[in-house]
Amino acid sequence: MRIVSLLASATEIVCALGGGDMLVGRSHECDNPEWVKRLPPCSAPAFDVSVSSREIDAEVRRRLRSGEPLYHIYRELIRELRADLLITQSHCEVCAVTPSEVQRSGVCASDVRQVALSALSLQEIFQGILLISQELGLGERGEALIRRERERLDKVREKAQCFRRPAVVMLEWTDPLFAMGNWGPELVEIANGELLLGEKGKYSAAIPDEQLRAADPEYLIVAPCGFNLERSLQEQAVLERYPWWPELQAVRQGNVAFADGNLLFNRSGMTVSQTAEVIAEILHGVSFGRPTEGVCWRWIEAVAKGDSRRITVSRT
Numbered sequence: 001m002r003i004v005s006l007l008a009s010a011t012e013i014v015c016a017l018g019g020g021d022m023l024v025g026r027s028h029e030c031d032n033p034e035w036v037k038r039l040p041p042c043s044a045p046a047f048d049v050s051v052s053s054r055e056i057d058a059e060v061r062r063r064l065r066s067g068e069p070l071y072h073i074y075r076e077l078i079r080e081l082r083a084d085l086l087i088t089q090s091h092c093e094v095c096a097v098t099p100s101e102v103q104r105s106g107v108c109a110s111d112v113r114q115v116a117l118s119a120l121s122l123q124e125i126f127q128g129i130l131l132i133s134q135e136l137g138l139g140e141r142g143e144a145l146i147r148r149e150r151e152r153l154d155k156v157r158e159k160a161q162c163f164r165r166p167a168v169v170m171l172e173w174t175d176p177l178f179a180m181g182n183w184g185p186e187l188v189e190i191a192n193g194e195l196l197l198g199e200k201g202k203y204s205a206a207i208p209d210e211q212l213r214a215a216d217p218e219y220l221i222v223a224p225c226g227f228n229l230e231r232s233l234q235e236q237a238v239l240e241r242y243p244w245w246p247e248l249q250a251v252r253q254g255n256v257a258f259a260d261g262n263l264l265f266n267r268s269g270m271t272v273s274q275t276a277e278v279i280a281e282i283l284h285g286v287s288f289g290r291p292t293e294g295v296c297w298r299w300i301e302a303v304a305k306g307d308s309r310r311i312t313v314s315r316t
Contacts, residue, residue, distance in 0.1 A: 001136065004083040006043055006073070006097040009269025010117060011036055013129050014087075016145055016270045019136045024081045027097065029226075032263060032271070040081070043097055044072045053224065053238060054175040060094055069104070071097050083112055085135060090116040095225055095266070119268030121201045122183045126150075128268070152273040153190055156280050156288070160192035163284040168193040168219040169212060169250075172204045172266060174235040179207050180223070183272065184265065191279035193219070213244045219283055220250040221297075223261035229298065232258045236300055254302030257282045264296060 004025035005011040011030040014023060020033075025042040046069050047059050063070055070093075078086070089096045102114065115135055117128040126146045133142020168188060170180040179197035181204040188195045196215040197207060204225075222239070224232055236258065239245055250256050259265055259282075264275040277288040278296050293299070 001084045002082055003085045003087065004042055004078055004081060005030060005087045006102075007087055007089045007117060008032065008096070009119070009125075009267050010087040010089075010128070010132060012267075012269035012271070013132050014136070017129075017133050017136060017138050017141050019138060022136065024083060025078060029096070029262070032269075040077060042074045042078050042081075044074075046070055046072050049226070052175070053173060053235060057173065057176060064093070069101060070094065071101060073097060073101060086112055086114045087132070088114065088116045090118050117268070120182055120203075122153075122186050122272065125183060125268045125272060149270075149273050153276055156273070156276045157190045157192070159286055159288070160190070160280045160284055163192055163286075165192050165194050166218040166283055167196050167215075168221060168279075168283060169197045169215055169217040170195070170221045170223065170265070171212075172223065172225050172261065173206075174222065174224060174238045176206045177209060177212055178204050178225075179211075180204050180265070183268065187272065187276040187279055190276045191283055193279065193283050209242060213242075213248070216248055217250050218253070219255045219257070220248065221257050221259055221265075221279070221282060223259040223265035223297075225266040226262050227260075228262045229258065229260040229296065232261055233298065233300075252302055254299060256300050257297050258300060259297035 001022045002024045003014060003022045005014060005023060006027040008027060008029040011026055012032050014020060015033055023036065023039055026036055026039045027043045028041045030036050049056060060070065086102065088098055088102055090098060115131060119125050119128060129146055130142045133139050170184055172178040172180040181198045181202045185195045185198050185200040196217050197211065222232060222235060224235055245251060259278065264271050264278060278292055281287050281292060282297060
């Protein structure tokens, strides 16, 4: 079988099932495992994504209203790769290529099978693993992979449950503010945190600025969709423009963590268990193997209330 995956999480799943040698093409976002970057990219953003988060949001909304594409799909390249299976996602029309965009591009012949994944919950993520495994004729491997991931999540739950349950907000975007939904609240629950904004099994949604101020969480995790750790850290300046930012207790206490939203928090593939581990490490200081601070996430310095100067908080 020859597979073109236009979804980063699906590429991870194919590789985790032992089917990596079937991949002949990938999306521009596929980067895990590292070797898949050698495959030809079959998609690209249709606009400049290096601009500010507000400009990205405005352009996405404009394109959705006008019916313009969010992604370029390299139709001729996919045809040259002679794909038997094309994997996309039906969950979100913004974060990756959808079946409708594939149809509009005219990329697929009638003999190319298409599979579209959805990921509103952990259960849907596991169903996606099972679906891909069945498409690849690796159903037993899929079931075994799901069992291992569930066991890994159970270990996080068991290790975190002995700690106090702190209040936390996770942001999926900073300008405007988006509270993280989908499977994110389930991961917070597994890591023994109390999520104040965002709902389990519902889409991430924009919230009024004052809603975050009123929630005033003990911990704040900022993991913008599609941003790696380095790009996420740049959003600190965006959040600091809010006049009430220094008043948040998470900011005053140095409990604001910026994280890799691209590889971890917003990717519905083989990193969801690792994301739960990272949340537990942030909230409780526990680690699962080697600590991930500085690699997957990073604290920012605390700010004294009523003072714009940052003060360093030591961690033990």
